[in-house]
Amino acid sequence: MLDGAVVWMNARGNTEQWGTTPFSATPHLVELIHRYMTENATFVAEADGAPLGAVVLDTGPNPKMPIEPAGEPERYVRLLVSDRRCAGRGIGAALLARAAEETRRAGVELLRVDCWAGGGGELVAFYERQGFTPTEPFLSGTWPGQVLARRIGVPPGPGGQEG
DSSP: OHHHHHHHHHHTTOOSSSOSSOGGGOHHHHHHHHHHHHHSEEEEEEETTEEEEEEEEESSOOTTSOOOOOSSOOEEEEEEEEOGGGTTSSHHHHHHHHHHHHHHHTTOOEEEEEEEOOGGGHHHHHHHHTTOEEEEEEEETTEEEEEEEEEOOOOBOGGGOBO
């Protein structure tokens, strides 16, 4: 899916977000994705046994990114990807809804994500449509990024009080 996303973005003129080299041809990215998938909570959207998308949740941002700690418990979207052949079918939105539900189940109120902020801000706008609010822009080298946050309602705890 990640290789397909690079091809799809490049075909649209976007060579800056993830570059032009497939993820599978870049050893450090293969290792990073392997760590994400094995060390974090991973949820895969499927249809008829075929993966359509994935979201990876962690307890904070990648420490190599220039992003300030939240200062409170959080769940952090480390990766969100969908099969570009299924673009427009709401897979990313469904996976983010799952991330919000997992955040709620953990009793955590803050869900954050960072994304590429270039290219006219289309990706930032996507996250805003999913209920996220931009909080802090950042630069990772020359790569413009944006952190976004979403407050998650935590179900009432014992005695009917907010938990």
